[in-house]
Amino acid sequence: MRIVRTVSMLLLLCALTISSKAQSPTQNYVMSKEVLDVGGTHAITTVTYYDGLGNPVETATNGLGGTGKYAYTLQEHDALGREKQSWLPGTAQSGCSFVSPSELSSSLIAFHNDQNPYSLNRYDVLDRQISTLGAGESWHKAKKSVNQRYSSNESNSVKRYQVSGSGTLEENGYYAAKSLSMLEETDEDGKTKQTFSDLFGNKVLERRDGNNDTYYVYDTIGRLRYVLSPSYQEYSDLQKFGYEYRYDKYGRCVWKRLPGCEYQQMWYDAADNLMFSQDGEQRKKGLFVFYLYDKMKREVLMGTTTSMNASCTSALATYGELSSGLCNSGYTPLGNLGLGNEQLLRARYYDSHSFLNRQLVKNLTSKSLSAKTSGLQESYNIGSQTGIVTRNTDGDLLASVSYHDLRGLVVELMQIKPDEVFLRQSIKYSFTRKPIEVKAELTKGDMTKNVTQLYVYNPNNDKIETMTIQVGNVTRTVASYSYDDIGRLVSVNRSGNAGSVRYDYNIRNWLKKTKSDRFKQNLYYESTKENPSFNGNISRMQWQSSKDNVLRGYDFIYDGLNRLEESAYGEGADLSQSKSHYSEHVLSYSPNGSIERLQRYGKKNNGTFGLIDDLTYAYNGNQIKSISDKAGSLLYDGSFDFKDGANADVEYFYDANGALVKDLNKGISNIEYDVLGNLKCITFNNGFKTKYVYDAAGNKLRTTHESALTNTTDYIGNFVFKDGKLSKYLFDGGYCSFDNNQNPTFHYYEKDHLGSVRMVVNENGTIEQVNHYYPFGGVYGDLSYNSEYQRNKYIGKEFDHMHGLDWYDHGARMYDAAKVAWDRVDSQYNEYYPYSPYIYSMNNPINALDTDGRKVYVFARNLIENKYLNVNVIHTFVVVKTSSGKTYRFAYGPQDSGFWPMVSGHSPLVRCDYYDDESAVFSYFEKKQKTDGLKKVMEVNTPTGMTSDEFDKAVINAASEFRDNTEIKYRIIPTNSTEGNCNTSTTTLLKKAGVSDGEINRIKNQIPKFKTGFGDVKPWSDEERKEALRQK
Template sequence: MVYNRLDQLVLSQDANQRAGNQWTVTKYDAQGRVIVTGLWNAGSAINLATLQSSIYAAVQWDTRDYTNTTATNPTGYVISSYPQLSTVLKINYYDDYTFPAKPSTVTTPSGASTNTTGLLTATVTGVLNSSDMLWTAHYYDDFGRLTQSYAQHYLGGVSSPYNYDVVTNTYDFTDFVNELVSVTRLHYGKITTNTAAVLNATITNTYVYDHIGHKKQTLESINGGANILLSQNNYNEIGQLMVKQLHSTSNGSSFLQNTSYTYNERGWLLKINDPTVAPSSTQLFAEQLQYNNVTAVPNISPTPQYNGNIASQTWWAMTNPVTTAAKSYTYSYDNLNRLTGGISTDNFTETGINYDLNGNITKLNRYMGSSTTALDQLTYTYNGTNQVQSINDAAVDNSLYGYRPGTYSGYQYDPNGNMKVLPTPPNGSAVANINIQYNLLNLPWNITGGKTITYTYDADGEKLRRVSPNTGSTDYINGIQYDQGVGATVPAISFIQTEEGKAVPDGAGGYNYTYYLGDQLGNTRLTFDTKTGVAVMSQQDDYYPFGYEISRGTVTNPKNEYLYNKKELQEELQQYDYGARFYDPVIATWTTIDPSAERYFALSPYNYVADNPIKLIDPDGNDIINPQHMVLSNTMLIRKMHQFDLAVARISGRNIHSYKFIITGGDRYKKNGDIYSATNNNIIRKAARHSRHLQEEGAIAVDLSTIKGIDDDVLKAAAAETGFRFNPDGADYDDGHFHIDLDINHKSGKRSKYASEYLDDDDDIDKDHKPTDEELNKNVIAEQQILKEALSGNTSMTEALFGQIMDDWYRFMIRVKQQNQENQKILDELKRKLMTRIIIKTNVKL
């Protein structure tokens, strides 16, 4: 990577590019905004010193040129910085709507604001492996809200002024709530050789919110047809979704599907409907999860899990023929929370799962249905790398499922770590001896092996098109999917994605709505259609623990391919496309390196969701998250630590922001390996964001990490003021390390009667307390009065008091944000205004 004098990244080169002396280039304007990205073919290797010198010697930013629209430089910018571009990938325009060579169908809507300084007004994005460019234009109102956008698409693999969408947004602004209330999309497409835009679909979505800002209803109308109430959501007092109702043609007086949700006192999901009640046409799927409070499921006794891991999962789904028998999985984990087995009551089991120290799977056994013979008995070889070199399947099963028996040692990778050769396809695959070529974004674009599959992407990595000899071509247009089957002459809309499933053409000019019902991970478990006026199951899907699809029953055509994590299954490869990369559930690994690998340095970059696919997901191949957004906190302990922080500040005379205490020991790490900070209640924010959990037997060890110089006398005095027992082991520390006693005997592990003072309860430190705002911020009312007096000039305010009040108010805002995330921007703006007023009125210097 090479930077300019302004510390802006100008040149970058990966291992694949290095072989061809190619660089990725980024250009900036005088405001530091990215204006152009592209490629530079250097022709030969250039050393870093030479590149750095050339960049420093040239101008550091580029300027707009409103007259330059020539074919040799149609970017609308004068590119004077080093180096010149060989290929343009993307152009950004800001501030106005004067840009060159825009399509004839781009028109400024009536009422669009001309006060757009600082706003992104248009982008031109290249189609990889072609010379085509696609335009997007953005129009705003006077409040800077996006009111209309124009976006070209790539239907039929053609960049045409007649292939585009126009999306219009309407907002409501009442009581400080800025809500998007409707979106209308006009979808134009050049299906034949027409010379004018043809309107293929008009889609209008309308949204209704409750008094807090939760989205309560979503309605949709296609081509002026009936306004279908897709979903209606009901929430409890703390913002948890309690009931979701699907598909109403009667404005909400009746629905075809009703789904209820039950949570425990920690906010963990316990039930989706009730699997002890027989399925019906209005409740087609149900699921129950067990954590620490477990009861036996048929033939299996789950092991309690106290840290948020799921001990067992029981579900039923309406099937054809109808059966009311529930199915179950019980799960086991190692000491690093990695899944070691998932045992199914009907023997669709993955067990004997072992890992190396980086989290790479080394062994996996898979069974199928009533057969006692293993479907797969996989042993992986890595040869000192994170890249699988060979896999041996010792199973003798020769079915059309799973991995192929035998040893396959031809796995190969390109210099960027992309799996370019798969020595064997999965059983039943139409492709053999698979070779994969990747584009500059490390996305597969050409797959060969008996048959050839090609993918087309734009420079942002958006998948535009797929061509396969088995299925023909598929065009992906922001939720509208076209298919042109083998032998067909033109593409036709296959479906339009909705928030809850998809709308499928009914053959008579209208659309039939199909819905997906999911589990705790968002996996599609049951698909139902509505064309008869009753919810009818059309497809039911179950999965092995690592996502391999379990074959069950009959599927009504066309098959829904959006399955595990609601990602599209690539049938020929039996892999899921997550967006940033592909996942192979047969061998339970990614096929390319994690784009965010630097944040998960303790894990193999091919590792799937930290080896815990029952609790965690990776929505797009970039980040691991907990879809339940669990908050496992110890509120009383956090409050005690915050009081200790403030006491240290008062006694030492230091600014509370100049030092940082870090809780160590026990389970103290985020998923990226960082240790939680206790100062200024960061632990609250990080526990909510990363869903991790404090647990400790004995004392809390604390490191004073940022600075030295706060000695034991200060720490002891602060501990005494706060009510902590300091250094229970009797040791004195002068190196910024000390202990705070939890009144728990280290040897016996028994808690004393005093533990409840700063633990959530005296049984287990990981019990979650849900405090009210008043409990969490007991000083807010008094501080409100202080603020009012300070703002009115009736009292003075010290810097220390200001810091304390703002810290408490920030805690209050974090609490509100957790309950009402739609209003985060509004709360942040209120906080900014509050701080500005305080600084002006009280002359507090920060």
């Protein structure tokens, strides 16, 4: 799941604005071409036509579909220039010349086979949008729109919480009537969210579904001090249901406490760099985590210490090739940090490879760490991370070394791991910076394995067209992708007899059908007779496997908070057969979303179907305290249900950070974590153990199951080893297995809309595994076929059944589908204040998924009454958190303003031009981030047909294309009240990554609109432009 980024209005990636013969003798237009190859043979041409007032009215581009046809969009405006009607893209003619609106609208209606392929916007007299009736004949006929209502609070409707002089929380009656502004948003199904804000723009209350209240409490200078989740209104227990933040005199958050957790502390140097941190578990062990930075504010060292000097004014360090430095890293702190018994967790190196001469690295391998790619120069690495040394859970050191080309792209990556493991990857790129060849050479002891992945991109839209894998002398084209005329993935063909997968969409580009020779799935939204859903929730799901050809499905019902309540199972076209055989119902939720009653149906011990789980939960705050099951436990082999292995008042125990440490029902006597909170060891009552090894970035390296026999699984890039022998090579859409002679066999996944593996089929067409799932992720114990064959299942995540653990490994946390809860607190808690940090997918597992706690987001930050600038600023950007654990942040501006990239050398677009005081803006943003004032605007839905990892890469690739754009000519300083550099950059980036126009519009509607107060557009000088291009 991801990233932060903002880009300039004229920087359409590598697009060049050019002059050409008029596309229309009577229309104003701008034509741009994005060149796709070095010879300029292939290019994406986009023409935007404008009316006499400068409003865009029509856009034609040949860069959406795979055939090169031009797709058109139409925008209609009212007399005030506001966008009134926005049409979905579709083909109209062979060229890109102007088409009259009447002719174009007829063509678009015919293309979509829908009378209303457009959205309608309505505004009030203050130009505020009050409704959007989205595309689709069904929505228009039913008049299902998204509505906004602007008002103020009534008397005795909003409680007034305050921070006392001593810093404690106080409740002081109610806000006076009309003292707060109120925005009420109502979706297509009538579900509401009200946001109340004070005169300074601070959100005071978010009220969902009429009475689900989350309060935000600020001190007298506008700093967020408390957040009271909905359950606080029922129990008034701040320790269990409240978030608390404290600050120093500079406005930096130095103390925070999450519900059910002990407090965390942070210390900073004089330059606002985070210098030390300590959570509850680290405090028990007498440890602090320290951080050191270079002069560019890039993190260079992270480690643990038993002592520290909180008054130290500098967390900077210098690198010396002849100096041993701290922890033999070569970095020497400039300040008196007061460290004691320090241990290195992570060292980062930048700009050169001089660190390779250090004994710290030499001791790890005898392999050559020099690049094999010819023509590389050391100067190409300036500004990029060139190496990293980390310590894993077992205390062993690992290393990674990277080399960059002239464009700053990683062309060689070497990884050094314990047990004589060495992985070298060599990467070649296309003209548009996309990988075209990735060679992986793995050496483990005496074994060497070479695998090459080849990528070919469509010459018309630059989307991936084929993926080929070479393993030794065996070559397979594992995927061939086809797109329709507006860029939607419509089919994927696999090698041999594995067959193809086809996709179909509704008018809103929501996935409607997935079909292959062996698996099909149908999704229904608004088209069901009972409980139709117009807001995007899936109202019915049906699927069929060729293993038994039974058509199965669920009807879903959601509550006013979009939480899944009823999942009624049935079979046959109308789901009238075998009713309730595998139903799953949540009878009650707490205000925070914790499940209080759950019933699950399935095959019972006597062979009949009925209630297999009748669960009642008891809580200590958000944490599950105990679960009782009136239905008893299933005993047959492979069964799935909740195993009620204890009958105690307290059956679940947690540590100071809110992580599960004991589970009596599963017979888990202890769960141990490393200093960074990664799983280390699970010990069962019978003495069996499951051990884990993670690196400092949270990447899992090894799993060991200990019982009468011990088995080990190692994860080395895409390679998987079982008990020391190469077992698999993973690729998107399947894996390659190896027999005892290392001969490869290719296997492919049949996935549903969530990415869950429904079937595994080999290249000969043989079905090797079939999985059927409950809505919350449990596997049908009696129907699934060959369930232990491979372990990637729900959401594509690895399922660990050993010792009865039955957890899904989502990377950041472990998920228990039987009790429907996570094992740890959500690390992104500040984005989900209204929810318990332990609930799964906001209790909507059919429509939302948490792949690994990492996603692509669009963020916005309102800088109200900035004392440095005396203007109101809205800054939007993109954040990507990848499955590898890396976080990429892309912002409009270099590292000295906005947010700067944290890892691997990806740079922002250009410098952030907030007048001349960039450091002031940087400081302000940093403070707002640390005080949790940074607000996520919208999660970006992964485009249909793409996996989360593919989308991550697409966004990162699109972002990287901005860096060396020599056509940067202006620093655009917006004066309008709707969009600026950051907004247009964000939307441009996402479009290039494959996000549909409908999704873009959904996001744009959520971005706050404030005047910036900036001046006019000002050209850059040549020196300014060159300097911007050099920025990292």
